[in-house]
Amino acid sequence: MSNVQRKPVARKGSHADEVAPGKKAVKGYAVAPPPPPLGRRMLAGALGSCTAEAGTMWLDTVKVRLQLAPPGAPTSLVGMLLFVARTEGIGGLFGGLTPALLRQASYQSIKMGTFDPIKAAIAKAARVPSNEAMPFWILALAGGLAGAIGTVIATPTEIAKVRLQAGASGGVFGALSTLHAEGGIIGLWLHPSIVPNVQRSFVVNAAELAAYEWTKALLTRTLRWRESTAVHVLAAVVSGLCAALASTPVDMAKTRMMNGDCGANMLRCLADVAATSGVLALYASLFATWMRLAPWNVINFVSLERYKRLLA
Template sequence: MTGGSKLATTSTASSADSFWFKYVLSSIAAVCAETATYPLDLTKTRLQIQGEKAGGGALMAKRGMVSTALGIVREEGVLSLYQGLQPALIRHIVYTGSRMSIYELFREHILQREADGSFPVWKASLGGLIAGALGQLIASPTDLIKVQMQMEGRRKLEGKPPRVRGFFDAFQKIVAESGVKGLYRGVVPNVQRAALVNMGDLCTYDTAKQNILRHTDLKDNYVTHSLASACSGLVAATFGTPADVVKTRIMNQPTKNGKGLLYTGSIDCLIKTATQEGVMALYKGFIPIWLRMAPWSLCFWLSFEKIRRLAGASSF
């Protein structure tokens, strides 16, 4: 009886630490974090388009972060702060579930920990880079649809007809115009951004948590998780903002026969943005990115660690 009980316990623990179980747990935590911080993501996207020449050559009026957010509420309504939430949640179920599970797979079975149980910074960086790139490669179509839906309120104010009316409408129109490959417009800067963000996020959180537990008297609890997530949010925002600006502009640009009318690719967008608007234009939206990434990171890591513990999985 005792042997059977131990076998059942071992089997349960093994299931709780499986790839797909952790995938589901990380997806749930990501949905919680994304819903709580989404208005900042929408504000960030609108800020990144400012200064870009529209189809007719006119420049949008420039606003700050607070003015942009208030303008959205005043001109489009409070609910407009959640435009594109549906594809954003779908994206995170695919993207975060993939990146977190892939990172742990690399950490535990491919790159592997050191003999003392530590995971060196270079391994954490490489693992985060690969996990972020692969996760975003899988989820890129949902990101494209999210960006286009986020810009619908601005198009309405400019007197333009709606480009998309929902997630599936956007999906069908992109495929009809450009084929399946159209769903991967902006995939290069998207993957680049995700690789950099995850190198900063996962490596920093993992390394910071290890060092806090190793060099202080703090336990593996919400205090340690909060401190590690604060570090990871700042580093991820610093690494990822330039690639995020490029990604947003490429995904939002008008197209003809499946080809972008403003930029030929991520390098072209990077050069044009820096030369026409200055290098600091690559950091447009940094404050809302960081202000969003910090609470997003906090919400995600606290939720993720708590959900793992409740589900019987090991601590991250």
């Protein structure tokens, strides 16, 4: 056997090619691996979002209750949390979990599966060099389109989730049966709330995915941080804050329309809320929304990155 030792081959862009001769490589990685195939990206998106949904469902329920709160009901996050737990038990905080998981499995798998191809197609059309950082507007447009596509497909489970969180009984199949009775098979998707739902999804995902990808690129490419869990957490927190600021008013309109409290016009719904309760009422659930989106995004994106590496 030959005694000649082969030099380890460093992959392009890996942490190994940045280590000085004679120094031991630091455990970790410098850049993310190439994205897995479409099917595996979709699976990673579904697994990551279901992990986040199960861990933060109670916050989403409190947010929905705040958006639908009648006069005299608690108006703070903690107050509504205690009110629901006292009157309905802990289980009341997890109403709609089954349709929520069904929605995430369908919606997020489509969103995360289509985000990279849409982003690449827009970048190619805009003639962005492959060695340059992706412009923010491309990330936002790709995120918005991917989210809108996933939302259209997952609309029935989204409506069932909101109604169960608002206190409806009968479980997921009961909620879907009621929705079917209201408008038939087509009505499961062509519900009056689909327009604000898609609009809200476009805004949320444009802000969420663009902020996450841009922040992660800023930390790893500009500031030269190693891509790590800390980078993913920081990017996810920024992503959640941007999504909450951008989406709270349209999210309120979507929730009220899905629950039957508004008509089919999102702008008129927002105008009615502002006229009866004041402009600040449009952001009544901002803190609850951010408190829900921040941990949700952290769990989702950290889990997503792990699932992507596991499936790569």
